[in-house]
Amino acid sequence: MLSQRLRTARKANGLTQEELAEHVCTTKGTISNYENNHSTPPNDMLRHLADILNVTTDWLLGRTDEAATPLTRRDDTRDNRSLDELLQEKIDDPDDYYFLDGYLDASEEEKKEIRRYWYDLKKQWRGRQVKESRPPSLFEITENLKKNNP
Template sequence: MLSQRLRIARKAKGLTQEELAELVCTTKGTISNYENNHSTPPNDMLRHLADILNVTTDWLLGRTDEVTPASVSASEAREKRSLDELLQEKIDDPDDYYFLDGYLEASEEEKKEIRRYWYDLRKQWKVRQVKESRPPSLFDITEGLKKNNP
């Protein structure tokens, strides 16, 4: 199933095996092996192929007939930015840079706790209908929390 669907998705994007190989940093022979069912891509390559071909890994693997996730609207797909663009945006804003400092090195449990806290904070903002003309700085957020939770 994977070999057939990979070929279908590649051709639908108008790519040759060589062009796809270049986009995912591998060789034409590797793509040929995937499409001829001589080998199977590792998970990280499978995700990369799905991203480049704008399909889901579940579709490539034959687990679903939905090519793209139903939860992603066309406008969300257009707004999707590359990881490099997002990272550069965070580096350009000192508050975000210091906020994210150390996150990648945190343990999985610490990351879960940070995300859980962030989602709770966003819910509180929505309930309070917080609207600012600019995003609050990290200092503003921490000071506001100190005032609300002495």
């Protein structure tokens, strides 16, 4: 129950595991262990998680179905940024810029083709069960594709 509700509350607040870990001064792995029911947070961590996620500890533990505080996205400055600011943030990252370059100007048919190719690529990666300590950058992926498809 705790693992499911923790994940639900985290997502409802628009947080990644890493972001939640930063808020409660722990690691992404610890949050992942809580969400996958591999470990249980100690009482003080449970209280801290409830405070950050705007829910009660009783709700997290499944003692009540009343979260007390509605599960809504946190009122972050991130949420108040305009679409242009969010897009600029993506463009400032070289990997994201390389990926997005030309996409916004593409026709609807071209965008559909790009998305189809992206889903196919993700399936191929899952099929190979590629496990890396860090996800490859978009640059590394495109360079590998160039090498494999001269």
